Amino acid sequence: MTQHSSLSASDDGATRAAIYRASLLYFIGDPALDPAALQWHEDGALHVRDGRIVDVGSASEVLARVTSDGDGGVSAVAAAPAIHDWRGRIVMPGFIDTHLHFPQTEMIGSPAPGLLPWLEHYTFPTERAFEDSAHAQTIADVFIDELLRNGTTTAMVYCSVHPQSVDALFEVCAARDLRMIAGKVMMDRHCPPWLSDTAERGAQESEALIARWHNKQRLAYAITPRFAPTSTSAQLAVAGALAKQYPDTYIQSHVAENRDEVAWVKELFPTARSYLNVYDQVGLLRERAMYGHCIYLDDDDRARMAETGAAAAVCPTSNLFLGSGLFDFEKAQRSGMPITLATDVGGGTSFSMLATMNEAYKVARMGGYYLDATRMFYLSTLGAARALHLEGQVGSLAVGNEADFIVVDRHATPLLSRRTDRCTSVDETLFALAMLGDDRAIAATFSHGRCVHRRD
Structure with missing residues (x-):
């Protein structure tokens, strides 16, 4: 019956x-x-x-x-x-969130005049606690509960510099049989000494985590240099070497989020054509690469992303909260570069992809572009799955x-x-x-x- x-x-x-x-x-x-x-x-x-x-x-x-x-x-x-x-x-x-930070769960909604002071005063001190495995496990449970409560079934996640933070998150995801992507942040400069690794140790720890978690159950690993200013050229080079050695892993980082950050990158990498080119020079632009923000790209950058298959994780909520700028949806569509939507917790102030669509629509309108509802839902489901090469697995009811x-x-x-x-x-x-x-x-x-x- x-x-x-x-x-x-x-x-x-x-x-x-x-x-x-x-x-x-x-x-x-x-x-x-x-x-x-x-x-x-x-x-x-x-x-x-x-x-x-x-x-x-x-x-x-x-x-x-x-x-x-x-x-x-x-x-x-x-x-x-x-x-x-x-x-x-x-x-x-289920929604797919392509850019957010699990160690920033408890500092969501922290005030700061901009991205760089926000990192200094809130992000780095908060992430220090993730050297404690028990703390990481506790926050991982809270983080996953929030994702699921908001209808997000797949996410691309930044952990802290500590390998145990990755273990904690993946253990929770494995126990709940979730499809998740995550990686240990790599940074060997311009950060507190208690959060710094080295080019060699960052590569070794990342490779060990790849062996332990990548393609286990429904989990996948993302090679994760935090952003160009916190990695030396040597560390970016070893990240690129890992990406070449493990071509089915993911890559995630930040690019062109904030004008002060873009100017800083120009000082640190004076021979690079652009901020995006810093990553391109070391082999970090390819399919399965996801770059957060992408606000201050030029037409050549957008064309290069379209050519390589690297995707943008557009984070309207955090971009507004931190005053970073407005993503240009019209130029992105014209270039053919893959784009997705993301919450960017804890710079973003909500785990909800519905709230993220709300802000994306307004950002687009401020730029003179009409982002209709069907496309917003597409970018949060099948569009994100395609950008992550997960079509046929998630993102659809096919x-x-x-x-x-x-x-x-x-x-x-x-x-x-x-x-x-x-x-x-x-x-x-x-x-x-x-x-x-x-x-x-x-x-x-x-x-x-x-x-x-x-x-x-």
Whole structure:
């Protein structure tokens, strides 16, 4: 007998097969290039088995296939999928946050007149505590709880300079079976001595972490020079050598976030054509490379990112909070460079990708560009997955993908409910969610088919 339940019913993910009936939203392409890229089923069904998506579409079609095929060919009565009736809510892929700092969780919302003094007075002192493995483990749990509460199922994360901070984060992610990317910060100058490594030790510790964690379960390692000013040329060179030796690892760093920072890089690397070129010279521009901010790039820089496949993590919330500047969405799109959206916690003031979309829209408008809702949701799901070479694994509800998805409640608050009840199109509904939504709109978060967060 097929079981039916509501969202409030117990579902710890132990069911091998389940069908989730709701409105479905996902992408099969970039809506800026293909108007048919957005897939919407007002009354849809998502069929999940053993942590993967085995069917998706209109509820009538998916339920008919289960009835006729017996759960895709599984004839045992015990394998009949439970049906969770969530009509009135939206099921969509989990969000992908491409740039944030796990050691900065507790210092989020710290005041400073700009990026560089913010690093000196808050960031570096806070990160010192992560030499303590127990502290790192505690904050890792808090950090992951916040991501999941906000509907983020995959993130690209900066740890501290301490290898044990990476171990702590990956241990928490492995225990919860999450798809995450992270790396140990490398910095051997212009930082407190108690946070400094050396070119040699930074490379050795990074390589050991690659061996320990990269491609284990659903985890991946990111080679992580913090940013050019805190790494000597020697350290950047060894980071580039690691990237060449381990081509399926990721690379993450910061570039062109703040005018004072850009001027500082020019002093430190006078022969480089640009800030971005500092990384390019040592082999750190390639596919699977993600650079935070990218505000003060020129046309040659953007063309080089498009050519190499390196992507920008656009961080509107932190850029506004720290007064860094406004990302140019129009020039980025014209260049063809890959872009994504990111929270940049703790410079960013929210773990919510919905809040991040809110700020991205406003930043774009200040630059004379209209960033529509469908593209913002694309950049936070399939667009991010493509930039990270994770398409076919996460970022979509396509058959074969890992079942990382969220349940969005468009009636989570009285104001959101009143607004969405009056929406006349999918784009208008998504726009209302981006402008008015936050963690309260995330009714549940699923990773690999298991419920890892449910809002009371």
